Amino acid sequence: NAGVTQTPKFRVLKTGQSMTLLCAQDMNHEYMYWYRQDPGMGLRLIHYSVGEGTTAKGEVPDGYNVSRLKKQNFLLGLESAAPSQTSVYFCASSYEDRVSGYTFGSGTRLTVV
Amino acid sequence: AQSVTQLGSHVSVSEGALVLLRCNYSSSVPPYLFWYVQYPNQGLQLLLKYTSAATLVKGINGFEAEFKKSETSFHLTKPSAHMSDAAEYFCAVSRGGSNYKLTFGKGTLLTVNP
Numbered sequence: 144n145a146g147v148t149q150t151p152k153f154r155v156l157k158t159g160q161s162m163t164l165l166c167a168q169d170m171n172h173e174y175m176y177w178y179r180q181d182p183g184m185g186l187r188l189i190h191y192s193v194g195e196g197t198t199a200k201g202e203v204p205d206g207y208n209v210s211r212l213k214k215q216n217f218l219l220g221l222e223s224a225a226p227s228q229t230s231v232y233f234c235a236s237s238y239e240d241r242v243s244g245y246t247f248g249s250g251t252r253l254t255v256v
Numbered sequence: 257a258q259s260v261t262q263l264g265s266h267v268s269v270s271e272g273a274l275v276l277l278r279c280n281y282s283s284s285v286p287p288y289l290f291w292y293v294q295y296p297n298q299g300l301q302l303l304l305k306y307t308s309a310a311t312l313v314k315g316i317n318g319f320e321a322e323f324k325k326s327e328t329s330f331h332l333t334k335p336s337a338h339m340s341d342a343a344e345y346f347c348a349v350s351r352g353g354s355n356y357k358l359t360f361g362k363g364t365l366l367t368v369n370p
Contacts, residue, residue: 185362247299
């Protein structure tokens, strides 16, 4: 009963470095999402996917890229990290309906110095 | 367009007191509404949801919420606060049509004082 698993849980990057955050779900959910959470800002949607091989931009996509090569995985990439990308990142997944709601991962705390 | 407003970014109650967290929404279609809870250093977990069945919805840990269409509200309540209820609470609304994305409020931090 793993649900949504995010790796890594913590990471410190230097400005300009790149990294990939991995999200894996084992519930056969069609939809997956990446959010960032910052104090006082709530949750802001970065990118999302409505199925394998699809991706779409959310509210704050700049500086991030995503890929969904397999249904169960959704990767978030930072090509050239900036201090403004210091945040807690959450992945979520859901069925393709309005009633189920989302299942969230436990988050990745990223610090860019 | 859908939006969610949570009134009060921080609510403080005494242990045993009533908890009331406010959520108002705007939606051009009949909404589906959700409350999530986030304990420190954890992800969000679903507390309860309204999906057009009963207007009074019961969730986990003794929480409930009432959908009031006339007031466009979906406030979260619990009769008696417990120390373990200290967390951040998020209200969310789901769009209609083919777009199922949730729009989240900015959250309300609940502090429970002994």
